[in-house]
Amino acid sequence: MHDTMTTKKVGRRTFLQVSAVAGGGLVIGLAAPRIGAQGAQGGRAGGPGSAASLDPSVYITVNPNNTFTIVAKNPETGQGIKTALPQIIADEFDVDWSQVSIRQADLDPKYGGQTEGGSRAIPSNYQNMRLVGAGGRLLMLNAAAAQWGVPVSELTTGSGTVKHASSNRTATYASLAARALTEPAPDRATIEAALKNPRDFKIIGKRIHGVDNLGIVTGKAVFSIDHAPAGTLFAVFEKCPVFGGVAVSANLDEIKKLPGVKHAFVIEAAGKGNNSLASGVAIVADSWWLANDARRSLKVTWNEGPTASESTAGYLEQCKDMAARIAATPPAAPPQGGASIGNVEDAFKAAAKIVEAEYYFPLLSHAPLEPQNSTAHVHDGRLEIWSPSQIPSLQHPALGSGLPPQNITMHLVRAGGGFGRRLVSEYDIEVARIAKQVTDERTAAGLPSVPVKLLWTREDDMAHDQYRPAGAHYFKAGLDAAGKLIAYRDFVGSTNSVVPANEFPRGFVDNVLVTAEQVKPFSVPTGALRAPPTNGVSFVIQGFLDEVAIAAGQDPIQYRLDLLNSPKGAGAAGGFNPARARGVLEAVRDMSGWNTRRRSLPKGTGLGAAFQYAHAGYVAYVVELTVDAKKAVSVKRAWCAVDIGRQIVNPSQSENLVHGGFIEAMSHSMNWEVTIEGGRVMQTNFHQYQPTRMSQAPTEIQVRFLETDFDPTGLGEPSLPPAVPAIVNAIFAANGERIRSLPLAKHGYRWA
Amino acid sequence: MKYSLNVNGKTQTVDVPDRMPLLWVLRDALNLKGTKYGCGVAQCGACTVLIDGQATRSCVTPVSAVGTKKVTTIESLPSDGSHPLQKAWMDLDVPQCGYCQAGQLMSASALLTSTPRPTDAQIDAAMSGNVCRCGTYLRIKAAIKQAASSGRG
Numbered sequence: 001m002h003d004t005m006t007t008k009k010v011g012r013r014t015f016l017q018v019s020a021v022a023g024g025g026l027v028i029g030l031a032a033p034r035i036g037a038q039g040a041q042g043g044r045a046g047g048p049g050s051a052a053s054l055d056p057s058v059y060i061t062v063n064p065n066n067t068f069t070i071v072a073k074n075p076e077t078g079q080g081i082k083t084a085l086p087q088i089i090a091d092e093f094d095v096d097w098s099q100v101s102i103r104q105a106d107l108d109p110k111y112g113g114q115t116e117g118g119s120r121a122i123p124s125n126y127q128n129m130r131l132v133g134a135g136g137r138l139l140m141l142n143a144a145a146a147q148w149g150v151p152v153s154e155l156t157t158g159s160g161t162v163k164h165a166s167s168n169r170t171a172t173y174a175s176l177a178a179r180a181l182t183e184p185a186p187d188r189a190t191i192e193a194a195l196k197n198p199r200d201f202k203i204i205g206k207r208i209h210g211v212d213n214l215g216i217v218t219g220k221a222v223f224s225i226d227h228a229p230a231g232t233l234f235a236v237f238e239k240c241p242v243f244g245g246v247a248v249s250a251n252l253d254e255i256k257k258l259p260g261v262k263h264a265f266v267i268e269a270a271g272k273g274n275n276s277l278a279s280g281v282a283i284v285a286d287s288w289w290l291a292n293d294a295r296r297s298l299k300v301t302w303n304e305g306p307t308a309s310e311s312t313a314g315y316l317e318q319c320k321d322m323a324a325r326i327a328a329t330p331p332a333a334p335p336q337g338g339a340s341i342g343n344v345e346d347a348f349k350a351a352a353k354i355v356e357a358e359y360y361f362p363l364l365s366h367a368p369l370e371p372q373n374s375t376a377h378v379h380d381g382r383l384e385i386w387s388p389s390q391i392p393s394l395q396h397p398a399l400g401s402g403l404p405p406q407n408i409t410m411h412l413v414r415a416g417g418g419f420g421r422r423l424v425s426e427y428d429i430e431v432a433r434i435a436k437q438v439t440d441e442r443t444a445a446g447l448p449s450v451p452v453k454l455l456w457t458r459e460d461d462m463a464h465d466q467y468r469p470a471g472a473h474y475f476k477a478g479l480d481a482a483g484k485l486i487a488y489r490d491f492v493g494s495t496n497s498v499v500p501a502n503e504f505p506r507g508f509v510d511n512v513l514v515t516a517e518q519v520k521p522f523s524v525p526t527g528a529l530r531a532p533p534t535n536g537v538s539f540v541i542q543g544f545l546d547e548v549a550i551a552a553g554q555d556p557i558q559y560r561l562d563l564l565n566s567p568k569g570a571g572a573a574g575g576f577n578p579a580r581a582r583g584v585l586e587a588v589r590d591m592s593g594w595n596t597r598r599r600s601l602p603k604g605t606g607l608g609a610a611f612q613y614a615h616a617g618y619v620a621y622v623v624e625l626t627v628d629a630k631k632a633v634s635v636k637r638a639w640c641a642v643d644i645g646r647q648i649v650n651p652s653q654s655e656n657l658v659h660g661g662f663i664e665a666m667s668h669s670m671n672w673e674v675t676i677e678g679g680r681v682m683q684t685n686f687h688q689y690q691p692t693r694m695s696q697a698p699t700e701i702q703v704r705f706l707e708t709d710f711d712p713t714g715l716g717e718p719s720l721p722p723a724v725p726a727i728v729n730a731i732f733a734a735n736g737e738r739i740r741s742l743p744l745a746k747h748g749y750r751w752a
Numbered sequence: 753m754k755y756s757l758n759v760n761g762k763t764q765t766v767d768v769p770d771r772m773p774l775l776w777v778l779r780d781a782l783n784l785k786g787t788k789y790g791c792g793v794a795q796c797g798a799c800t801v802l803i804d805g806q807a808t809r810s811c812v813t814p815v816s817a818v819g820t821k822k823v824t825t826i827e828s829l830p831s832d833g834s835h836p837l838q839k840a841w842m843d844l845d846v847p848q849c850g851y852c853q854a855g856q857l858m859s860a861s862a863l864l865t866s867t868p869r870p871t872d873a874q875i876d877a878a879m880s881g882n883v884c885r886c887g888t889y890l891r892i893k894a895a896i897k898q899a900a901s902s903g904r905g
Binding site for chain 2: 077078079080207209210212213214215216217218219220221222223225226228234259287288289290293367368369370371414415416417418419455457458459652653656657659660661662663664685686687691692693694695697698699700701
């Protein structure tokens with residue numbers, strides 16, 4: 001630990017980093033290697049926690065007026081993490097929330113992982129953010145103890161001050177900042193011992209308002225689409241509608257003559273996989289509308305390539321063929337990506353009842369409301385980029401621009417929704433590629449470099465997503481005379497979807513056979529949509545189990561509970577805790593008054609239930625809806641029980657995420673489907689991909705958080721999957737029609 | 753073409769193509785970026801502004817069609833967030849990503865001007881052109897009711 005007031009960083013092994021800032025403040029941060037819980041990020045040389053990381057390598061700034069600036073390290077896409085992570089620091093630091101302002105971090109290894117995805121932000125950061133805050137509080141206590149010559153044990157903190165009650169002395173953190181720099185920094189064990197008892201939390205667990213609320217309601221919040229410094233040129237990028245297609249030539253000379261157009265050029269493909277550069281034509285103009293308007297005159301000769309022969313109809317046909325083949329010749333050994341437990345064929349022969357069903361869920365597009373975009377400025381051999389990515393990485397602009405990652409600075413800009421779409425950042429590659437060429441062309445013409453903003457149209461966004469995979473499941477269940485599930489078979493044929501190894505009811509049935517095969521060729525890019533893979537798997541499995549329960553003549557919730565009460569060997573392992581699943585099912589049964597309500601529903605009204613283990617969280621829904629004779633569906637209300645561990649960091653944001661999960665599930669259920677014909681997406685805009693609207697939303701979504709003694713985890717994803725089967729199961733309860741493929745609109749349903 | 757537009761009570765001159773939608777005139781010519789692009793085909797409502805008090809999708813409204821009508825955008829609301837709708841939005845923590853909320857607020861503002869005490873059905877009818885991809889509808893509706901009952905909608 002350094003012993004003089006200096007702006008040099010302390011030794012790199014020190015757990016806490018403390019530095020002075022201009023004006024008498026103090027900055028505090030964890031040594032970055034200890035916070036890399038989300039895994040290393042690609043990018044800047046030097047690795048995490050490089051020694052020179054004084055400046056923003058910190059989380060807390062103690063300002064001279066005793067206010068505190070706290071860094072929000074992760075990308076904000078609407079999940080509320082820009083509020084939640086600073087809440088944790090502020091509580092342990094023991095300051096008032098009104099004393100806190102928030103600063104969004106740039107991408108920098110010193111913060112460890114900076115990703116949004118997998119509902120991992122809370123589980124990865126909860127403890128570390130507590131340690132940052134508690135370590136800061138200890139520094140202040142040590143400083144006051146030294147200044148006053150009293151033991152730390154006689155001191156208390158609160159509202160950004162240290163108090164010594166017996167001598168009636170008080171000092172603000174700001175007044176102690178200089179002294180804090182001269183005191184030894186506490187080690188990790190001491191900080192861990194100083195963590196608050198959760199019952200003393202004043203900010204964690206409170207309904208703290210979103211930190212960007214004022215900006216949002218005044219139109220001043222800067223989203224990625226809004227970032228365009230003076231002088232910015234605007235770009236569109238026309239790609240082949242057929243995935244993998246290549247631009248052979250284009251009428252560039254004609255395009256360059258159009259109003260406002262400054263640059264037009266063909267881009268060759270580069271890289272592999274989702275984060276790669278597609279071939280296409282870039283048009284760069286004075287305004288985005290002019291650039292996009294020029295596309296009306298653009299004529300591109302495409303080499304569409306082999307994907308042009310693919311279609312969803314073809315994929316589904318292959319799935320059916322696979323299932324038929326496997327049914328004819330069941331695998332002798334446990335299949336790869338599947339499971340073989342006991343002997344399903346023997347059990348089927350012994351069963352008193354057989355239930356068979358084919359289920360299907362389609363490809364989906366993410367459709368975040370802000371289309372993909374990014375802004376880049378190449379100048380002096382460097383690149384500066386402003387990105388809405390959920391996994392910001394310097395590798396992407398490096399690929400696009402040809403510049404080394406260490407010459408790239410990346411700013412994280414608020415994104416208009418993510419839902420997994422921005423886990424892939426090909427727009428960062430594209431904008432870097434375009435900006436590089438624009439700078440090169442301008443330099444050659446003796447012009448200064450300018451930033452370039454790439455914005456996709458909604459149509460671009462829908463045609464070039466990383467789609468949720470599609471899957472077909474061919475189920476067969478055997479029941480004994482008492483209705484007990486004794487054999488469970490699921491032949492999965494999918495584009496590239498998987499059933500998790502711990503997916504219920506595997507592990508709760510004596511005889512199980514699950515196989516997984518994938519269609520070939522399949523050339524549509526796919527990626528993670530909120531809660532992969534259970535956003536589709538939950539629908540098929542929780543739907544089929546509902547059928548099984550009803551075939552058994554039993555209550556669908558009780559049937560699931562009975563299964564959960566009889567784990568079978570190792571299959572129940574793998575992180576799935578049946579007691580927690582039972583907990584949310586019992587809670588939602590209680591909340592909804594399931595047992596009595598089901599008996600008193602009028603004709604055409606149904607209650608449906610489902611639960612899901614997803615992303616370390618347990619969620620169960622009951623949905624009440626009506627279906628009329630013309631298949632108009634009205635969702636009346638939903639009850640949701642959630643177990644994401646012992647601490648909800650922000651109940652207001654968390655409830656909002658449950659609302660969002662349910663409303664999104666309604667979109668998945670009723671209208672959303674991406675279809676492929678001729679190797680291209682057939683849906684172009686929201687009129688063919690209708691999201692849920694206000695008039696379709698239920699009047700109430702009741703949420704109960706069960707506080708269980710497990711580590712806190714995220715909620716963005718678990719809140720979605722079981723809502724889909726709960727809706728579909730409620731439709732069966734209402735009108736007796738079992739829906740086995742989505743969307744409902746294909747079966748003649750619509751929202752009332 | 754030169755156009756004189758009345759935006760948020762101020763007359764501003766822009767020189768833009770006549771087919772350019774009002775959305776892009778606001779965003780790129782007048783630097784009023786609170787109004788958002790979502791679909792370009794009047795399906796999502798992110799671009800909603802008021803034209804003579806009527807909620808209008810600015811992404812399909814060519815600048816040449818605006819004339820002397822009064823254009824009102826999210827930037828017309830108080831920058832301290834003191835409008836009853838803004839207060840209710842913040843109080844109930846409506847936003848998730850927040851991208852649609854400018855459009856939602858403009859539609860809600862038009863509704864409360866014409867119908868100070870809207871029923872649920874009137875709220876649904878006025879707001880169903882505005883998509884919230886994050887699914888904050890229950891809170892939007894509650895916020896509209898809260899603003900209405902504050903009596904100054």
